[in-house]
Amino acid sequence: MYKLVPVGNVQKALIHLPAYISDKHTRFYLFAESVALCTVAGSLGWFGYQIHQTVYSVRNIVQKDTFLMNSHNTPEYIFLDKALFTDLDEYRIIDSNGLLQPTNPLVYFFQIWNKIKFKKAVKLLELCNNCNNSKISLAATHRLATMAYLKDADCQYIAQMSKAHTMVGFARTNNVHRSFFLPPRKSRWTKNETLSKLRELLIKLNGMSEHKCLSFFVAFAFKDHTHEYFHPEDVPPDFRSMHVDNDNIFHLCLSALRHHCSNEKNVTDMVKQGGLLILMAIYQLLNDDQNIAEEISQLLSAASLYSNLCQDIFLTGWISVLFDWKNHHDFRIQSWANRTLLNLDTKDPVNGNNLYGKHTVLLYPKNRSQQDAKIDVVLVHGLLGGVSFSWREKDQYINKPLGIFDINKSETPRSYTSLKKSIGEDIQDYLENYTEVKDREWDEIGNGFEFVMNDLPINDSIKGNEPYTLDGSLTTVRKNASSEGYSQCWPSDWLPTDQDGLRVVGVDYSTTLSEWLPSCPLKLRKQRTLEGRTEKLMNQLLAIGIGDRPVIFLAHSMGGLLVKSMLVAARNSTDPNVRKLFEKTRSVFFFSTPHHGSPLATLNTAYRFFLWPSVEVDELRTDSPKLVSLHDEFLKCLKENPMKIVTFAESLPTEFTALKVPILCVPVQAADPSVGEVYELPLNHMSICKAESKLSFVYQKTLSVIKTIAAYSN
Known part of the structure; x- marks a missing residue:
């Protein structure tokens, strides 16, 4: 049923409304003016705020780290907080975080979600940098290093806020994101300038702690320069038979430097005299030379034995290079890189207290491990071994005649190195089909046999x-x-x-x-x-x-x-x-x-x-x-x-x-x-x-x- 409302009452209210408004018109005008004034003031404030935030965001899209400024006052690295080059149809204005404000609600939701995840990464980084509990630091480092959803810009941002021991932990973590490792600062020295600085370094080190081998080498290798301590005619026959030219001068100099850095004082002097920067310049000039890489990796390993030099190795950008060398196709370079990172990794709860010297190398495990080993297997080689x-x-070259005077004991046959090369889709499909064929052949053979x-x-x-x-x-x-x-x-x-x-x-x-x-x-x-x-x-x-x-x-x-x-x-x-x-x-x-x-x-x-x-x-x-x-x-x-x-x-x-x-x-x-x-x-x-x-x-x-x-x- 419906309830009927008398129409007469409504009509009476409408008749008396003008008279009521006439009596209260002053209050109504005051209220309307207040609303209008608040609206105008709020609009102006909002507009001014948007202008301020836009200018602030534009200034902070490209960030500069004063630590990475070089002598020419230009930033070595630039990075973006988030990706800016997206579909502009879905965005409208730059907000306070340097991001384009999305108009699509779904895009906006994922943007907020990514911010939350990035804040989680920053919190983990704080634990990695500052936590004194080794177990918590280890767990935080592993979690942060393996975050699959972090973008390259996120990783670069985190890398520049990381301390030395955090970056070493990243380098010794399985499945770490490659973008955490920024490229070292590019050297501006030419090849001749680099050689001149290397020569000056050798002379300075020999002056601090004289070594006959280094004295003989410098006197012979740089015959066009005079020295106070030795002259070319004073060099023994062993050194006079050495052939020095533009192709091998860097390798011979690094070999002499490595021979000289056999104790803590000489290694520390080498680092304090800018040796790591000179080594980086040589590496960038000759980064395809495996002999150069091996000599440098041994020098870094010698420096890693002394904890006070860890910060110098980190600041000169060597952690990224060592991370790349961990997967080098030359096993010798792999070993030296792993040994160096292990010695630097004082936060490793299992092996952090062990220092691997010149004659010992950890072959397994190569990365951080949460469980201690139960058995040690020690390999000891013999004469001419390594x-x-x-x-x-064992390979097909093992029965070749063995030399005594010209032996190259560490050379691995080129066809057996684990070089990773890109292959085409057709070859990839062929290999997959070939594997399937081999599996079917094994299925046909069955299990009823003995393998001799x-x-x-x-x-x-x-x-x-x-x-x-x-x-x-x-x-x-x-x-x-x-x-x-x-x-x-x-x-x-x-x-x-x-x-x-x-x-x-x-x-x-x-x-x-x-x-x-x-x-x-x-x-x-x-x-x-x-x-x-x-x-x-x-x-x-x-x-x-x-x-x-x-x-x-x-x-x-x-x-x-x-x-x-x-x-x-x-x-x-x-x-x-x-x-x-x-x-x-x-x-x-x-x-x-x-x-x-x-x-x-x-x-x-x-x-x-x-x-x-x-x-x-x-x-x-x-x-x-x-x-x-x-x-x-x-x-x-x-x-x-x-x-x-x-x-x-x-x-x-x-x-x-x-x-x-x-x-x-x-x-x-x-x-x-x-x-x-x-x-x-x-x-x-x-x-x-x-x-x-x-x-x-x-x-x-x-x-x-x-x-x-x-x-x-x-």
């Missing part, structure tokens, strides 16, 4: 009880038989993928076969003996925590003698911090170690006169009293600590180009320690420590022992 040479995957391992022993000491085949049902067989990659260090690339909780450490030291090669006159002969090397290497291993957890040594050739010498010295020590190295050792793998000497060191008079064996070689004479005494002491160690001993002996000779005859460097009789398991392999002295694949006997035997020790440790 981490980048001794432990690489590579490099099977031709003789062993355990009467054939060792398994020499792999079941075809194992995923390892299929995966590795189809693999086409190449490893430049198989223990660090393969072992951690098959066994969790490993830390792989490499030991690197220089050796030579002949005294004909030039050497530093200040390097004492005692430092090159077995005892001298033992003390130095053992101290560096203890400094990085070797002995705090179970240890497994992989030692090639003379490296096995160094391992035995270190274990004997640790056992005889009364210092518990040294003795732990012996007590924690669980296994030693000997790869052609001359326990009883080598025929290479026992040459006849004619050959010895021609070769002039080095200190290292002279100590390896067959049945020398030093080796006999060392082995007897080592056998006593095994009675006190019955560690697992595995020996791989060579059966093929190694050809030396200088002698033009093949030599069985370490016969099985000399390699047999008379304890543990001994396997005679169809390999020569240089290839015996290079596993051909994960399906090789060398790798599978090594992995089997490590798994057993890991299970026992757990």
